[in-house]
Structures are given as C-alpha cells and as structure tokens.
Amino acid sequence: MIRVLLADDHRIVRGGLSRIVEESGDIEVVAEAADGREAIQQVHRTHPDVAVVDISMPGLDGLEVISRLRHDYPKLPILILTMHEEEQYVVRAIAAGANGYLTKRSAPEQLVKAIRKVHAGGRYLSDSAAESLAQHLATGTRSRTPLDSLSNREIQVLRHLALGHTVREIAEAYHLSTNTVHTYRLRLLKKLNLRNNAEISLFAIQNRLVEL
Numbered sequence: 001m002i003r004v005l006l007a008d009d010h011r012i013v014r015g016g017l018s019r020i021v022e023e024s025g026d027i028e029v030v031a032e033a034a035d036g037r038e039a040i041q042q043v044h045r046t047h048p049d050v051a052v053v054d055i056s057m058p059g060l061d062g063l064e065v066i067s068r069l070r071h072d073y074p075k076l077p078i079l080i081l082t083m084h085e086e087e088q089y090v091v092r093a094i095a096a097g098a099n100g101y102l103t104k105r106s107a108p109e110q111l112v113k114a115i116r117k118v119h120a121g122g123r124y125l126s127d128s129a130a131e132s133l134a135q136h137l138a139t140g141t142r143s144r145t146p147l148d149s150l151s152n153r154e155i156q157v158l159r160h161l162a163l164g165h166t167v168r169e170i171a172e173a174y175h176l177s178t179n180t181v182h183t184y185r186l187r188l189l190k191k192l193n194l195r196n197n198a199e200i201s202l203f204a205i206q207n208r209l210v211e212l
Contacts, residue, residue, distance in 0.1 A: 055082040066080075079124065
C-alpha cells in the first residue's frame with residue numbers, strides 16, 4: 001500500500017480526495033492536515049510515502065511546506081494539488097522541490113495516477129501545469145509581470161497581509177523577526193508600486209493569490 005498524507009484546509013475537499021485514493025485499492029490515507037504546520041507535524045509522526053499538499057493553506061503555505069519537507073525528508077515525493085493553474089505557481093512549486101503538480105479540476109481523473117507516478121520516482125504534471133511550465137521555458141526567466149519580480153517569501157508575506165494577518169503573526173508563522181517582515185512588506189510595496197495594505201489585498205485578489 002502507498003501511504004499518503006493529504007494536506008488541504010477544506011475538510012470537505014479532504015474527504016472527497018480521501019475517497020478517490022482509497023477506492024484505488026493500493027493507496028491509503030494515513031494522515032490529514034488542515035494547514036501547513038500540521039502537515040509538517042503529520043509527516044514527522046506518520047512518515048507517509050507521498051505527501052499531497054495544497055498551496056493556499058493557512059499559516060505556512062504550500063511552498064513553505066515543500067521547502068521544509070525537502071530539507072527534512074529529501075526523498076519524500078511531494079505532489080501539489082491546488083486550484084491554481086497560473087504559471088507563477090507551477091514554476092515556483094517545481095523550483096521549490098515538488099515532484100508533481102495537479103489541479104483540483106483534474107484530480108478525479110488523475111490523482112491516483114499522479115500519486116503512483118511520484119511514488120515510483122517519476123514526475124507528474126497535469127495538462128494545464130505542463131502548458132504553464134512550457135510557456136515559462138519558452139519565454140525565458142525574465143520578469144513578464146510585476147508578480148514575477150517577487151521572491152517566494154515576498155509572495156508569502158503579501159498573501160498573509162492580504163488575508164488581514166498582522167506583521168507579528170506573519171513573523172511567528174515563519175520564525176522571522178518583525179523587522180524582517182516589515183522589510184519584506186516595504187520591498188513588495190515598492191516592486192508592485194502599491195501604497196498600503198488595502199491595495200495589497202486588491203492586488204492579491206486580482207492575481208488570485210487569495211481566495212474570496
């Protein structure tokens with residue numbers, strides 16, 4: 001049996017995914033997590049064969065989870081399962097160390113196949129993710145939108161600010177000083193030509209960095 005961790009902040013989504021994989025006959029869900037920090041804790045506790053992780057989660061997001069798991073468990077296959085199809089997410093997730101990228105829209109048909117593939121040592125991209133990655137490679141790594149100029153940490157800070165989290169809360173989530181978070185905020189304001197948190201929230205919504 002392939003032992004899987006499911007990390008998604010929506011309980012109903014986790015329930016649906018769990019039913020899909022367990023109907024396969026050779027995959028079982030050994031742990032679930034509702035946020036990034038819990039996902040890491042569950043990996044430490046249950047040692048799954050594959051971690052299936054959403055990008056947009058409370059606390060630590062999927063990119064941070066990939067980074068920390070890749071450091072602690074370099075051989076653990078990590079499959080991103082998310083609603084986001086945009087190029088920026090696919091590229092950043094693969095660069096962070098994900099072994100596969102699957103959209104929730106294609107999950108009912110492809111999730112089991114994707115889990116088996118990454119568990120066997122391969123990589124898996126949904127059609128939309130593969131197209132996004134190909135587009136990135138075709139156009140090069142030069143920045144094409146203001147969002148491309150942001151680092152992963154700056155995007156994380158932007159998302160948290162857009163969700164109404166305080167600088168102190170962000171600092172605690174990522175084990176940073178408040179001064180460091182303030183610096184990230186100033187950098188992203190300058191790069192995006194924004195003036196305040198209200199404009200940050202609007203930008204995040206327009207670019208689908210947060211869900212309404």
